[in-house]
Amino acid sequence: MEERQPLGDATQTRILDAADDLLERRGVRGVTIAELARRSELSRPTIYRNWADADDVVRSTLLRRVERILSALPARVHTRAALVDDILLFTALFRRDPLFARLLADEPEAFTRYTLERVGSSQRLILQWLTTAIDTAQAQDSVRPAPPSEIAVMLLLVAQSAVLSHGTVSELISEDAWERELRAALDGLLRP
Structure with a gap:
């Protein structure tokens, strides 16, 4: 897998925003790579360039929430x-x-x-x-x-x-x- 770009990249932000929305609306089970691609209007390979799987995206989304709370x-x-x-x-x-x-x-x-x-x-x-x-x-x-x-x-x-x-x-x-x-x-x- 390619090395991830730093969080905060515009593409990653679009993916995390889509994951955030999916998590709030559908819960963890609602976060799939296909649904993330659809909601972020990006390709599945683009998502896989940044994260290994949907579980990895969920973890990054939760981390971003914790970062916001700490800030x-x-x-x-x-x-x-x-x-x-x-x-x-x-x-x-x-x-x-x-x-x-x-x-x-x-x-x-x-x-x-x-x-x-x-x-x-x-x-x-x-x-x-x-x-x-x-x-x-x-x-x-x-x-x-x-x-x-x-x-x-x-x-x-x-x-x-x-x-x-x-x-x-x-x-x-x-x-x-x-x-x-x-x-x-x-x-x-x-x-x-």
Whole structure:
């Protein structure tokens, strides 16, 4: 397979836009190379020059969504409190994102396959963001000493679990209580 061009290329954007629309309307099963070619008005070989298969396009589409959510967060945090605030903001934006909300509600098995079964590009991007933020907050003595990358993994696990289980426990705990308790768990994990 040829080497991919950098994401952001106009052709790739057309394909990802088509995938985005298909995912929101039809779910993961609705994303096929034939349908992507039709919706993007590009040939199948053009799509295959950029991605190995439809699954690869879905992963890139989800990564682009995560990138957009992360770009909505403040540039840099300096304290534990700001980091916890940003993680809670990320979870709120993630849960409100139409595509991720649809996957969580209608295709939890697909959501799990694309976000939880392995550490993919999206998780690595989130881990990089968390690691940088933890390192910065540690320099201010706001976060306990430990390797930032290891703390980041645990923060990711806690946040992912809370988001994935939110619907399951929504009858047991109010939205305000859910956020308060997630805040306490995150803060406790980071506290010196």
